[in-house]
Amino acid sequence: MNEVFLDKLIHTLGKDSVIVDPADIEPWLTDWRGVYKGGAQAVVRPTTTQQVADCLRLCNEHRFPVVPRGGNTGLCGGATPDSSPANIVLSLDRMNRIRSIDTIANTLVADAGCILGNLRRAAHEAGRLLPLSLAAEDSSQIGGNVATNAGGVNVLRYGMARELVLGIEAVLPNGEIFNGLQTLRKDNTGYDLKQLFIGSEGTLGVITGVALKLHPLTRVRSVVLAAVGSPQRALELLRLVYGACGPRLQAFEYFTDACLDLVLTHVDGMQQPFAQRHDGYVLIELADTANEEALQGLLEEVIGQALEDGLCEDAVVSASLAQLETLWRLREEISEAQRADGPHLKHDISLPIECIPQFMETAEQRVRAVSPDCRLFIFGHFGDGNLHYNVSRPAGADSAWAKDWEGRIAEAVFEEVAHYGGSISAEHGIGQLKRQAFHQLKDAMQIRLMLQIKQILDPNSIMNPGKLL
Numbered sequence: 190m191n192e193v194f195l196d197k198l199i200h201t202l203g204k205d206s207v208i209v210d211p212a213d214i215e216p217w218l219t220d221w222r223g224v225y226k227g228g229a230q231a232v233v234r235p236t237t238t239q240q241v242a243d244c245l246r247l248c249n250e251h252r253f254p255v256v257p258r259g260g261n262t263g264l265c266g267g268a269t270p271d272s273s274p275a276n277i278v279l280s281l282d283r284m285n286r287i288r289s290i291d292t293i294a295n296t297l298v299a300d301a302g303c304i305l306g307n308l309r310r311a312a313h314e315a316g317r318l319l320p321l322s323l324a325a326e327d328s329s330q331i332g333g334n335v336a337t338n339a340g341g342v343n344v345l346r347y348g349m350a351r352e353l354v355l356g357i358e359a360v361l362p363n364g365e366i367f368n369g370l371q372t373l374r375k376d377n378t379g380y381d382l383k384q385l386f387i388g389s390e391g392t393l394g395v396i397t398g399v400a401l402k403l404h405p406l407t408r409v410r411s412v413v414l415a416a417v418g419s420p421q422r423a424l425e426l427l428r429l430v431y432g433a434c435g436p437r438l439q440a441f442e443y444f445t446d447a448c449l450d451l452v453l454t455h456v457d458g459m460q461q462p463f464a465q466r467h468d469g470y471v472l473i474e475l476a477d478t479a480n481e482e483a484l485q486g487l488l489e490e491v492i493g494q495a496l497e498d499g500l501c502e503d504a505v506v507s508a509s510l511a512q513l514e515t516l517w518r519l520r521e522e523i524s525e526a527q528r529a530d531g532p533h534l535k536h537d538i539s540l541p542i543e544c545i546p547q548f549m550e551t552a553e554q555r556v557r558a559v560s561p562d563c564r565l566f567i568f569g570h571f572g573d574g575n576l577h578y579n580v581s582r583p584a585g586a587d588s589a590w591a592k593d594w595e596g597r598i599a600e601a602v603f604e605e606v607a608h609y610g611g612s613i614s615a616e617h618g619i620g621q622l623k624r625q626a627f628h629q630l631k632d633a634m635q636i637r638l639m640l641q642i643k644q645i646l647d648p649n650s651i652m653n654p655g656k657l658l
């Protein structure tokens with residue numbers, strides 16, 4: 190603890206914005222999963238962009254590391270400080286004001302500390318959709334979502350966070366304010382610098398405000414669960430459905446029969462959807478602004494075609510909201526069923542979509558060469574090329590299996606991902622969890638450019654040390 194620095198910090202920001210008591214700091218030092226634990230001399234909770242700027246300027250002068258913290262729902266340990274007692278955790282939680290909603294320009298401008306779920310509800314009340322949606326939306330903050338370039342369930346139709354951002358206000362490590370909080374749809378004036386902050390995981394500065402695109406509300410939904418004979422058939426089904434339904438296609442989720450089996454075993458009240466078991470299943474959702482009958486008719490027509498062409502082996506179309514929700518549960522309960530089953534080695538990967546069937550074959554060979562009897566649970570946002578490639582202990586083995594095999598299995602999976610030109614992190618980022626693999630597998634030239642950008646914006650390396658770079 191540096192008393193001269195802390196006195197200056199408290200004097201500049203005010204006592205109520207700076208936490209220094211170790212017992213009060215403690216809850217800010219761990220990640221959501223409880224995997225990482227760090228140290229800090231203070232937690233700063235500014236209420237204005239100017240206060241963030243004052244804090245960063247002081248930290249930069251004294252060379253104290255700063256760890257930006259949003260809702261702390263990140264899954265890679267990005268918002269958890271390292272063990273240094275010099276760290277300053279900078280929380281945006283008190284910067285939670287919606288600055289404007291415009292239903293003509295279809296934009297929403299908010300402080301970075303606004304909870305995503307609150308922004309979605311505010312947009313909904315104004316008759317618009319903020320499509321960014323994830324299971325952690327009632328805890329995560331829009332600044333954290335943008336800093337991690339979050340994905341979620343609507344990426345197929347609306348893109349990742351990056352595609353929804355029109356403008357950013359951020360504070361650089363030296364305290365300068367980057368004033369890019371515009372709502373223009375068109376601005377071709379040189380490099381688009383706001384993009385640097387999207388996905389930067391707090392390593393280049395602190396995002397303090399975000400301008401987002403809004404979309405029309407989708408009021409009607411229709412869902413089908415299709416049984417497919419192979420991942421290749423799932424790909425062909427995607428081609429057919431996208432061609433026929435275009436932007437109405439909201440979700441195209443895939444899971445193997447092993448995942449279905451896990452859900453039926455571990456989740457109460459779940460029923461087998463088809464008389465027979467199949468290789469895999471695809472859950473397709475269409476959504477539109479109006480006309481439920483037309484949407485249902487379109488879905489039935491396209492699935493009829495898929496059955497006729499042999500792209501799927503069986504299908505069940507939701508006839509009511511309750512049935513729609515039951516079909517979704519078969520997909521959504523997979524994570525819960527995995528938790529009940531015991532520890533799994535999780536890999537959140539993405540691939541060029543056309544390579545998925547081939548990847549599934551060769552990755553399985555590589556993984557089984559390491560552990561022949563392991564169990565594979567593969568599911569995910571197939572339409573985005575994003576698979577959750579999860580590996581679990583052989584039947585009968587105890588939970589310690591994961592610890593022994595983790596490294597070698599991750600290596601096998603990531604090498605196969607690299608072989609097909611995929612990504613080792615589809616949507617969760619790098620943080621501290623995937624830093625080593627990132628540096629091993631990412632193109633060296635691109636890492637060098639990232640380091641040079643970091644050097645320009647953060648020459649004293651105070652921003653989020655030990656994360657990403």
Ligand SMILES: Cc1cc2nc3c(=O)[nH]c(=O)nc-3n(C[C@H](O)[C@H](O)[C@H](O)COP(=O)(O)OP(=O)(O)OC[C@H]3O[C@@H](n4cnc5c(N)ncnc54)[C@H](O)[C@@H]3O)c2cc1C
Pocket residue numbers: 221256257258259260261262263264266267268281301322323324325328329330331332333334335336337338339340341342390391392394395396397616617620653656
């Ligand atoms: C149950 C659950 C489900 C999830 N589902 C998804 C999903 O479907 N898709 C998905 O993409 N992610 C998902 N996640 C991961 C997580 O919710 C996202 O990464 C989210 O965007 C993190 O936001 P946060 O506010 O919690 O950020 P934090 O966890 O607080 O921080 C994440 C990173 O961003 C930095 N950061 C935070 N705020 C700022 C800021 N204002 N300025 C600069 N840097 C900042 C931090 O330093 C850290 O590096 C899930 C997590 C959970 C727990």
